[in-house]
Structure formats: structure tokens, C-alpha cells
Amino acid sequence: MVDVVVRYHQAPDGQPQPPHALQGVPLEEHKPLTVAHTYQGRLGIRTDWWAATTGKLVPCGTLKQTDTAMVLDFDPDITCFASTPAEVQWSLGGRHGTIVPMFFARTVGGQRLAVMRPWKQGPDGQVEAEVMHRAAQAAYWTMSVPELPPAVRLESLRRAAQFRMAQYRSTPQEAALLAEAFSRPRPLREGAAAAGQPAARAWHLLWTGELITDWDTPMLPTSMVWAAGKDNP
Numbered sequence: 001m002v003d004v005v006v007r008y009h010q011a012p013d014g015q016p017q018p019p020h021a022l023q024g025v026p027l028e029e030h031k032p033l034t035v036a037h038t039y040q041g042r043l044g045i046r047t048d049w050w051a052a053t054t055g056k057l058v059p060c061g062t063l064k065q066t067d068t069a070m071v072l073d074f075d076p077d078i079t080c081f082a083s084t085p086a087e088v089q090w091s092l093g094g095r096h097g098t099i100v101p102m103f104f105a106r107t108v109g110g111q112r113l114a115v116m117r118p119w120k121q122g123p124d125g126q127v128e129a130e131v132m133h134r135a136a137q138a139a140y141w142t143m144s145v146p147e148l149p150p151a152v153r154l155e156s157l158r159r160a161a162q163f164r165m166a167q168y169r170s171t172p173q174e175a176a177l178l179a180e181a182f183s184r185p186r187p188l189r190e191g192a193a194a195a196g197q198p199a200a201r202a203w204h205l206l207w208t209g210e211l212i213t214d215w216d217t218p219m220l221p222t223s224m225v226w227a228a229g230k231d232n233p
Contacts, residue, residue: 001092002127004135008033008086016089019138027104028112030085032059034100049073051081052164052207058083058103065102066147068115070161072105076209081105081115091130099128104141114141149215156219163203170201175210178202182211182227189221 005016009030012021013154048141049055049069060066060083072081081103085091088099103115114136136143148154170178174197191201199221205211206225213225 002131002134003091004131005089006086006088006135006139019088019135022086022141024140026080026106026112027085028080028082028106029158030082030104032082032084033087034084050165052166053078054080055166067154067158068102068146068150070157071146071148072103072115073164074157074161074207077107077109078105086112088131088135090127092127095123095124095127097128098158099132101132113144114139116143116145118145152218153215156213156215156217159219160203160207163200164207168200168204169198170205174201175205179210179227182204182225183227185224187222188213188225191225 003088004019006019006022007016008022008025008027011017047060047063047066049060049066050056051058051073055071058069058081060069067082069081069083072078082105083103084100085104086101088101090097092098099116101114101116103113105113105115107113114132116132119129132143135141149157174195176203177195178192178197181191181197186194188202188206189199192199195202202211202225206213210228211225212218212228213223217223
């Protein structure tokens with residue numbers, strides 16, 4: 001039998017807990033249990049993703065983790081997420097290991113997600129997958145092992161993500177002008193100019209989903225954009 005416990009901040013008496021004790025614990029609101037630090041020779045790149053979803057910095061230790069944070073931040077079904085707030089420790093005979101999910105997240109419907117890295121190859125990977133399935137079942141987590149979007153879509157999201165900050169947000173009146181300007185598909189820069197608004201506000205509405213584009217083509221100021229709910233080209 002595999003022994004499994006979960007270590008996280010604010011655990012009772014600071015001790016690792018059995019997975020079932022994590023039922024209802026909002027790990028997606030907790031601080032990171034550990035934070036990756038940069039040092040010479042380290043392969044990862046330490047970055048902090050500012051999450052528009054929560055208005056907080058999310059520590060990330062690799063570019064892949066940063067891109068995953070961006071995808072979570074862009075997903076309208078995600079209401080909250082946090083980086084590495086817990087780790088799952090397991091032991092089996094003389095073998096033992098630690099599994100650190102990339103993120104914990106909560107959906108609009110209240111479902112809690114453990115966002116995982118791809119499993120290791122070999123016997124340890126099989127054990128870790130089984131351990132996490134067992135822990136997730138006991139703690140009422142849903143496991144997610146996401147694949148990043150294709151390269152073109154990922155780069156398009158990165159471009160729009162530059163305008164996710166509140167400083168680019170439109171007032172209701174400005175948003176209405178932009179929605180009217182994009183009531184038919186037209187180039188982003190052209191539509192923003194027709195609405196008398198900076199292009200950055202149109203980019204922000206793309207990020208929030210109030211404007212739509214074909215994310216699977218390279219995203220440029222000349223890309224076709226239209227208001228949500230309108231027919232695409």
C-alpha cells in the first residue's frame with residue numbers, strides 16, 4: 001500500500017495531512033509552498049506572472065509554467081489559481097517521492113483543479129500518476145495535465161496578454177464604442193481608430209473575450225476582429 005500525505009501552508013500543527021483532510025481547502029488561494037530561485041547553471045527561468053484573474057503575482061519557475069499560467073488566466077472558466085501551494089509526498093516500501101502540482105485552480109462552478117506537469121517516464125511515473133489519482137479522489141480534486149496550445153495560437157495569446165492589465169481597461173462607454181466599431185469584422189487597428197480609442201483598449205477586450213479573433217493565425221494589428229456574439233468572417 002502506498003502511503004500518501006499532502007504538505008501545505010496552514011496545515012494543522014504544520015504537519016502533512018492525509019489527502020481526505022484537504023476536502024474543501026482552498027489551495028488555489030494559498031501562497032506557494034516553495035518558490036524557485038535563479039542561480040547560475042539553472043535550466044529554468046524564474047518569472048512572475050501577473051494574473052488578471054486574481055490581481056496577484058503568480059511565481060513561475062520555467063517558461064512552460066509561465067505559459068500555463070497565461071492559459072489559465074485567459075480561461076473564463078477559471079476564477080482563481082495559485083502556483084505550487086502544496087506537494088504530495090508518497091512512500092512505497094523503500095521508495096519514496098514528492099509530487100508538486102504546477103497550480104491549483106478553481107472553476108466558476110467551484111470545481112478544484114490540480115494542474116499537473118506531464119508524468120515522468122518509467123516506473124516512478126506510473127506510481128506518481130496512481131498516487132495523484134488516489135490523492136485527487138480523496139481530496140475531491142480534478143486532475144488536469146494540460147497541453148499548451150500550438151505555437152501560433154500560443155504566440156497570439158502572448159501578444160494579447162501584454163494588454164491584460166487594468167490600465168488598458170475600457171470604461172463602459174468606451175467598450176460600447178468599440179463593440180459598435182467591431183459589429184462587423186474589421187482589422188483591429190482600423191476598428192479602434194473608428195471608435196476613437198487607443199488600440200490597446202481593443203487588445204484588452206480581446207483578452208477579456210469581449211472581442212474575438214482567429215487565435216490560430218498570427219495576431220497582428222491588422223488581424224480581423226469582431227464583437228462577441230457577432231458572426232465571424
